Amino acid sequence: MFFRNCLVREMEFRGNFLANCATTVAWLIYYLFFIEIVYALTDQVAGWTKGESLVLAGSFSLSWGLMNALFSPNLSRLPEEIQKGTFDLVLTKPVDSQFLATARMVNLAEFARTLMSLLVVAYGVREAGIQVTPVNTLVYVVLMACSIMILFGIDSLIMTLSFWLVRIRNLDAAFWSISVIARYPVDIFERTLRNILTFFLPLAFVATVPARGLARTLDLWMLPAALAIAGSLMVASRLFWLKATRSYSSAGG
Amino acid sequence: MPAILAEDLTKIYVSHQRDPGLAGAVRSLFTRKRQEVLAADRINVRIEEGELVGFLGPNGAGKTTTLKMLSGILYPTSGRAEVLGFVPWERRPEFQKQFSLVMGQKNQLWWDLPPEESFLLFRELYEIPPAEYRKRVKTLTEMLEIAHLMNVQVRKLSLGERMKCELAAALLHRPRVVFLDEPTIGLDVVSQKRIREFIRQTNREDGSTIVLTSHYMDDVRALCERVVIVDHGRVIYDDSLTRLVIHYTDNKHLKLTFSKPVELSDLEGLGRVSSFDGLSAALEAPRERAAQVAAAALSRLPVVDIEIRDPDVEDVIRDIFQHRPPTAAPDPVVTG
Numbered sequence: 001m002f003f004r005n006c007l008v009r010e011m012e013f014r015g016n017f018l019a020n021c022a023t024t025v026a027w028l029i030y031y032l033f034f035i036e037i038v039y040a041l042t043d044q045v046a047g048w049t050k051g052e053s054l055v056l057a058g059s060f061s062l063s064w065g066l067m068n069a070l071f072s073p074n075l076s077r078l079p080e081e082i083q084k085g086t087f088d089l090v091l092t093k094p095v096d097s098q099f100l101a102t103a104r105m106v107n108l109a110e111f112a113r114t115l116m117s118l119l120v121v122a123y124g125v126r127e128a129g130i131q132v133t134p135v136n137t138l139v140y141v142v143l144m145a146c147s148i149m150i151l152f153g154i155d156s157l158i159m160t161l162s163f164w165l166v167r168i169r170n171l172d173a174a175f176w177s178i179s180v181i182a183r184y185p186v187d188i189f190e191r192t193l194r195n196i197l198t199f200f201l202p203l204a205f206v207a208t209v210p211a212r213g214l215a216r217t218l219d220l221w222m223l224p225a226a227l228a229i230a231g232s233l234m235v236a237s238r239l240f241w242l243k244a245t246r247s248y249s250s251a252g253g
Numbered sequence: 254m255p256a257i258l259a260e261d262l263t264k265i266y267v268s269h270q271r272d273p274g275l276a277g278a279v280r281s282l283f284t285r286k287r288q289e290v291l292a293a294d295r296i297n298v299r300i301e302e303g304e305l306v307g308f309l310g311p312n313g314a315g316k317t318t319t320l321k322m323l324s325g326i327l328y329p330t331s332g333r334a335e336v337l338g339f340v341p342w343e344r345r346p347e348f349q350k351q352f353s354l355v356m357g358q359k360n361q362l363w364w365d366l367p368p369e370e371s372f373l374l375f376r377e378l379y380e381i382p383p384a385e386y387r388k389r390v391k392t393l394t395e396m397l398e399i400a401h402l403m404n405v406q407v408r409k410l411s412l413g414e415r416m417k418c419e420l421a422a423a424l425l426h427r428p429r430v431v432f433l434d435e436p437t438i439g440l441d442v443v444s445q446k447r448i449r450e451f452i453r454q455t456n457r458e459d460g461s462t463i464v465l466t467s468h469y470m471d472d473v474r475a476l477c478e479r480v481v482i483v484d485h486g487r488v489i490y491d492d493s494l495t496r497l498v499i500h501y502t503d504n505k506h507l508k509l510t511f512s513k514p515v516e517l518s519d520l521e522g523l524g525r526v527s528s529f530d531g532l533s534a535a536l537e538a539p540r541e542r543a544a545q546v547a548a549a550a551l552s553r554l555p556v557v558d559i560e561i562r563d564p565d566v567e568d569v570i571r572d573i574f575q576h577r578p579p580t581a582a583p584d585p586v587v588t589g
Contacts, residue, residue: 091344
C-alpha cells in the first residue's frame with residue numbers, strides 16, 4: 001500500500017523520477033570504469049581478481065541501493081518530523097511506530113540501481129569463472145540480508161538519537177561517508193583498520209564478506225558472526241527505538 | 254465506565270536553557286542550566302461516553318499537553334489515565350483503532366497526493382472493510398461537501414478544504430473518542446461554521462465522545478455544554494458554560510445612551526466606566542447594586558436607552574486569565 005502511494009507520488013514528478021534513475025545508473029558506471037582502470041594495470045589487488053572485485057562492487061551497490069530504496073528516505077525524514085512534531089501522528093496509528101516511521105516511503109528510482117547491481121554481480125561471477133551452486137547462492141543471500149540489516153541497524157541507531165538531539169544530519173552524513181569504505185575489500189587495509197571494520201564498525205560484513213561467500217572461500221566463523229552482528233544490531237535498534245518513543249517530548253502546539 | 258478518565262495527570266518537561274548570543278551558545282556546550290516546566294499539574298477529568306467537552310485556556314496552558322497524554326503521544330511524569338479502558342501511552346493497537354486525533358496545525362494527508370490516496374492508506378492501517386469504507390467515504394464527503402476535492406492534490410487545496418479532508422480522514426474508522434486540537438484555527442467564518450456543524454453531527458449521530466480545544470469562543474459556545482478551563486497546567490473550572498458566568502462574575506454590564514453629550518464626571522459614583530464617548534457609556538456594577546445604579550443614572554442623566562446584561566463569556570474568560578491567582582503560577586525550578 002505504501003509502495004503504491006510512492007509509485008503514484010513519484011509519477012507526479014516524472015522528470016525528477018527519470019533524473020533520479022539516471023544519476024544512480026551513472027554513478028555505478030563510473031565505478032565500473034574505476035575497476036577497469038585498476039585492473040588494466042594489475043591482475044590482483046590484495047588477492048582480489050577483477051571478477052571478484054566486480055562481485056564485491058555489485059554487492060556493495062546492491063546493499064546500498066536497497067537501503068536507499070527502502071529505509072533511508074524514511075530514516076532521514078525522522079529528525080524533521082520530530083522537530084516539527086508531525087511524528088505525533090505516527091504514534092497514534094494502530095501500526096507499529098518503528099515500522100511506520102522506517103518503511104513508509106519507497107524510493108523507486110533506487111530500484112534501478114538495485115537491478116544494475118545484480119547485473120554487475122552476474123558479470124563478475126562470469127568474469128571470475130565462479131561455479132554457482134545452491135550452497136553458495138544461499139550463503140550469499142543470507143549474508144546480503146545480514147548486510148542490509150547491519151546498515152539498517154546502524155543508521156537506525158544514529159537516527160533514533162534525534163529524539164534527544166533533534167539536529168543530527170551531520171552525524172548521519174558522516175556515517176554514510178565512512179560506509180563508502182565498504183566498497184573496497186577490507187583486505188587492502190592494514191591490520192588495525194581491518195579489525196576495526198570487522199568488529200567495531202562492522203562494515204566488512206556489508207560487502208566484503210558476502211562477496212567472499214559467493215566468489216571466494218569464506219572463513220567458517222564469518223557466517224555465524226554475520227548473523228550475530230546483524231541480529232544484535234536489529235535488537236539494539238529496536239530497544240533504542242522503544243526507549244526513544246517513551247521519552248518523546250513532541251513539539252509545537 | 255467513563256470514556257475518559259484522568260487522575261492527577263502530570264507532565265514536567267525538562268529543557269535546557271542557554272544564554273543568548275554566541276558566548277552563551279559556547280558556554281552551554283559545557284554547562285547547561287536544566288529547566289523544568291510544569292506543563293500539566295495534577296489534571297483530574299472524567300468524561301462520559303457521548304459527551305462533547307471543550308478545553309479552554311490561553312496558549313501554553315497545558316491543553317494540548319493533556320490531549321497528547323490522553324492520545325498516548327506523551328508519557329506522563331506521574332498520574333494515571335484511562336481512555337476507553339486503555340492506558341493511552343501503552344499504545345495498544347486495539348485502543349488506537351478506536352480513537353482519533355486531529356491537530357489543526359499538523360496535517361497527516363500526503364501533501365503531493367489527492368486526499369483519496371491517503372484515505373485508501375488509512376483504510377489499510379485501520380483495516381476497514383471495503384464496503385464499509387465506501388459507505389463511510391460517501392457519508393463523510395457529503396457531510397463536509399468535499400466530494401469534488403477527492404482527486405485534487407492536497408497541496409492545491411485551500412486551508413479550509415484541507416482541514417475538512419483531514420477531519421474526514423480522521424473519522425473514517427468511526428472512532429469512539431475524538432480529540433480535536435484547534436480544528437478551526439485560521440479558517441474563514443464559513444468553513445468554521447461548516448466544521449462546527451459537522452462536529453455536532455458526528456457527536457449526535459455516531460455517539461462519539463469528543464474533546465475539543467479552541468481559541469475561538471464561537472466554537473465552544475456553539476458546541477460544548479461543558480467546558481474545562483485549564484490555566485498554568487491546572488484545571489480551574491469544570492462545569493457548564495452557562496454557569497461559568499454566574500460562578501465567576503459578580504458584575505453586571507450596563508450600557509447607557511444619552512440624548513445629549515454628558516461629561517465623564519457626571520458618571521462618578523455609578524460604577525467602573527469601561528468605555529465613554531460623550532453620547533454613550535458602558536459601566537460595570539456589582540450584581541446586587543445593578544438596579545440601584547440604573548435608577549440613579551435614569552434620574553441624573555439624559556438617558557434615552559439603557560441595557561443591563563450579564564457579561565459575555567469572552568469577557569469572563571478573559572478576566573479569569575488576566576486575574577490569575579499568583580499561587581497557581583509554577584515557579585521554574587532551576588538546578589545546576
